[in-house]
Amino acid sequence: MSHTGIDLKGVTLRYTAKGQVVEAVRDVNMDITPGEFVAIVGPSGCGKSTLLKLISGLMPAATGTATVGGQAPRPSGQVGLAFQNPSLLLWRTVLQNVLLPLEVSPKHKAAYRRDPAPYMERAKRMLGAVGLGDFMHKHPWELSGGMQQRANLVRALIHQPEILLLDEPFGALDAFTREELWLALQALWMGAKPTVILVTHDLREAVLLADTVYVMTPRPGRIDVQRHIDLPRPRTLEDTFTETFSDIVHELRGHIGGSRTRIRAEELMEVAS
Numbered sequence: 701m702s703h704t705g706i707d708l709k710g711v712t713l714r715y716t717a718k719g720q721v722v723e724a725v726r727d728v729n730m731d732i733t734p735g736e737f738v739a740i741v742g743p744s745g746c747g748k749s750t751l752l753k754l755i756s757g758l759m760p761a762a763t764g765t766a767t768v769g770g771q772a773p774r775p776s777g778q779v780g781l782a783f784q785n786p787s788l789l790l791w792r793t794v795l796q797n798v799l800l801p802l803e804v805s806p807k808h809k810a811a812y813r814r815d816p817a818p819y820m821e822r823a824k825r826m827l828g829a830v831g832l833g834d835f836m837h838k839h840p841w842e843l844s845g846g847m848q849q850r851a852n853l854v855r856a857l858i859h860q861p862e863i864l865l866l867d868e869p870f871g872a873l874d875a876f877t878r879e880e881l882w883l884a885l886q887a888l889w890m891g892a893k894p895t896v897i898l899v900t901h902d903l904r905e906a907v908l909l910a911d912t913v914y915v916m917t918p919r920p921g922r923i924d925v926q927r928h929i930d931l932p933r934p935r936t937l938e939d940t941f942t943e944t945f946s947d948i949v950h951e952l953r954g955h956i957g958g959s960r961t962r963i964r965a966e967e968l969m970e971v972a973s
């Protein structure tokens with residue numbers, strides 16, 4: 701069980717590039733409890749990925765305070781990461797890729813070196829459970845994008861991290877594969893219960909998976925809405941077609957709607973004709 705909550709108080713984050721200061725995030729407050737599944741949505745450039753950099757210890761807060769498990773954030777083996785493009789090593793098999801974090805995790809590396817068998821067993825079971833049982837000895841380039849991302853998720857969780865940071869992990873996948881992976885991620889999370897922050901552009905994804913959805917404003921990103929999602933688990937794809945579900949999605953879309961690029965459809969039709 702995870703005991704790692706994340707607490708942000710009045711956090712402002714800035715970049716300095718070529719003498720110019722860019723304020724990416726302003727006065728953000730978040731109180732994320734251990735084992736909570738949080739989704740962050742918001743317009744492009746509002747600072748979602750920048751918040752993940754703060755939490756993973758890669759960037760300091762300009763003002764305000766951030767704590768992870770009661771301590772200042774620092775890069776550590778207790779965080780699992782997955783991004784849009786699975787960063788699997790091409791020359792390693794799927795199984796070898798999945799085992800990679802165990803070779804460097806301060807918590808596991810000694811035990812893994814002494815006796816890798818139980819870890820192998822765990823990796824094989826997890827790969828089997830996400831439908832990669834027959835592919836664990838293949839190389840990443842022999843797998844589809846969806847299969848690679850499933851392997852990537854298993855790798856992010858193999859060392860039982862207390863925190864899992866996901867930056868648009870399903871953004872590059874087709875809609876069917878993405879939906880399949882939502883369920884895989886939910887099952888992996890329900891099993892291991894890490895604290896999860898999922899950055900996504902997809903409101904259905906956020907509502908299906910998260911306990912709490914945070915909506916951010918355009919840059920400098922502030923928290924516009926914090927919405928608790930009270931649907932029972934495990935949630936299913938059928939749930940996404942219910943009225944309750946689409947009401948929540950519409951409610952959240954209303955908060956983001958105003959900030960999106962306005963498409964002048966009639967004008968476009970006229971110009972295109």
Ligand SMILES: Nc1ncnc2c1ncn2[C@@H]1O[C@H](COP(=O)(O)OP(=O)(O)OP(=O)(O)O)[C@@H](O)[C@H]1O
Binds near residue numbers: 715724746
């Ligand atoms: N290394 C950097 N140097 C200077 N400015 C940066 C840097 N990285 C990001 N920014 C700026 O900070 C802002 C927030 O960027 P960030 O990547 O966190 O946004 P995001 O919400 O994750 O965007 P997207 O949804 O498009 O991935 C952007 O306006 C971006 O231009």
